[in-house]
Amino acid sequence: MAQEVRGVIAPGKDEPVRVETIVVPDPGPGEAVVRVQACGVCHTDLHYKQGGITDEFPFLLGHEAAGIVESVGEGVTDVEPGDFVILNWRAVCGQCRACLRGRPWYCFNTHNAKQKMTLLDGTELSPALGIGAFAEKTLVHSGQCTKVDPAASPAVAGLLGCGVMAGIGAAINTGNVGRGDSVAVIGCGGVGDAAIAGSNLAGAAKIIAIDIDDRKLQTARKMGATHTINSKETDPVEAVRELTGGFGADVVIDAVGRPETYKQAFYARDLAGTVVLVGVPTPEMKLELPLLDVFGRGGSLKSSWYGDCLPSRDFPMLIDLHLQGRLDLAAFVTETIQLDEVEKAFERMHQGDVLRSVVVL
Ligand SMILES: NC(=O)c1ccc[n+]([C@@H]2O[C@H](COP(=O)([O-])OP(=O)(O)OC[C@H]3O[C@@H](n4cnc5c(N)ncnc54)[C@H](O)[C@@H]3O)[C@@H](O)[C@H]2O)c1
Ligand SMILES: [Zn+2]
Ligand SMILES: [Zn+2]
Numbered sequence: 029m030a031q032e033v034r035g036v037i038a039p040g041k042d043e044p045v046r047v048e049t050i051v052v053p054d055p056g057p058g059e060a061v062v063r064v065q066a067c068g069v070c071h072t073d074l075h076y077k078q079g080g081i082t083d084e085f086p087f088l089l090g091h092e093a094a095g096i097v098e099s100v101g102e103g104v105t106d107v108e109p110g111d112f113v114i115l116n117w118r119a120v121c122g123q124c125r126a127c128l129r130g131r132p133w134y135c136f137n138t139h140n141a142k143q144k145m146t147l148l149d150g151t152e153l154s155p156a157l158g159i160g161a162f163a164e165k166t167l168v169h170s171g172q173c174t175k176v177d178p179a180a181s182p183a184v185a186g187l188l189g190c191g192v193m194a195g196i197g198a199a200i201n202t203g204n205v206g207r208g209d210s211v212a213v214i215g216c217g218g219v220g221d222a223a224i225a226g227s228n229l230a231g232a233a234k235i236i237a238i239d240i241d242d243r244k245l246q247t248a249r250k251m252g253a254t255h256t257i258n259s260k261e262t263d264p265v266e267a268v269r270e271l272t273g274g275f276g277a278d279v280v281i282d283a284v285g286r287p288e289t290y291k292q293a294f295y296a297r298d299l300a301g302t303v304v305l306v307g308v309p310t311p312e313m314k315l316e317l318p319l320l321d322v323f324g325r326g327g328s329l330k331s332s333w334y335g336d337c338l339p340s341r342d343f344p345m346l347i348d349l350h351l352q353g354r355l356d357l358a359a360f361v362t363e364t365i366q367l368d369e370v371e372k373a374f375e376r377m378h379q380g381d382v383l384r385s386v387v388v389l
Pocket of ligand 1: 191239
């Protein structure tokens with residue numbers, strides 16, 4: 029029997045989000061229904077609402093979630109009702125060309141639920157990143173459920189489902205940050221701070237946090253930044269060079285995703301260094317760089333989708349580090365809120381007041 033639950037939808041471009049009754053079908057073959065316990069508010073949800081990702085409105089927002097598997101469909105063997113899971117948007121298919129080449133963290137063909145969740149009048153919803161977890165329950169593919177130690181609190185665990193994993197992975201998987209490296213991170217929201225925490229875990233010697241908001245720089249220090257730069261007041265490229273003996277950082281991570289921050293990242297890195305773009309640009313943005321500089325500065329320019337993570341490998345490991353007290357995931361949760369407060373949380377995110385607002389159900 030399909031169930032009716034409450035969920036947060038974005039009805040149209042730039043319209044305020046609202047709580048509606050949504051219909052969640054019973055899980056079909058390969059699918060699972062998850063009782064959502066917590067779901068963080070990520071900047072990507074705001075991009076969806078603004079029409080910056082696709083125009084397939086209405087969206088069921090929310091994609092940074094943890095919860096309990098309630099029921100599973102035919103043929104599901106990897107999870108069972110009662111399991112505590114983090115939802116992921118990379119349910120590795122095992123068959124696409126990336127998977128077949130042994131690089132499943134690039135999987136191009138992630139599994140999503142085949143059935144659609146709908147509004148009461150039958151309007152089909154597009155779940156954000158194939159998840160849609162600002163809802164009491166959601167329907168996903170069973171491969172989107174990654175079991176982790178239930179000792180972790182849902183509000184904290186859910187963050188690994190997107191932004192925090194994207195940031196940690198941008199540093200340790202994509203950027204290959206290692207012991208002794210110098211790292212600069214532009215944009216210290218949830219994703220940038222996670223890149224700082226990841227660099228710290230990996231043993232970076234110098235971690236330079238860059239933001240236009242002093243409050244964000246203060247939190248970045250708590251996450252492991254050794255130096256901070258307010259790029260509204262100081263030229264960040266010059267400042268990073270000064271802090272690195274005139275050279276630039278080994279790895280620069282752009283967690284904002286704008287042409288100007290990308291250029292800063294490009295020039296703040298040492299010769300043969302690495303730039304990692306993890307912030308998501310919007311379709312109208314264009315980048316202009318002298319091609320000779322691209323050649324002459326060498327190194328690599330990489331983009332990081334979801335921190336090049338493998339949920340089955342990375343989620344349980346990071347939850348274990350958290351439970352051992354070696355990765356302070358709780359520090360990312362600024363506030364816990366209710367389903368009907370998501371619109372307010374977007375405003376607070378926009379004003380830079382929060383690292384993460386987490387809806388707790
Ligand atoms: N690649 C991925 O897989 C992935 C996953 C999740 C989120 N994201 C993206 O990462 C980005 C950051 O997400 P978030 O949730 O941390 O957002 P956020 O809004 O919490 O943080 C953004 C931070 O950037 C700072 N900032 C804004 N403009 C700046 C500038 N010009 N220079 C320096 N700092 C600036 C803000 O002050 C803020 O601290 C978003 O674009 C989001 O869509 C990417
Ligand atoms: Zn694949
Ligand atoms: Zn996200």
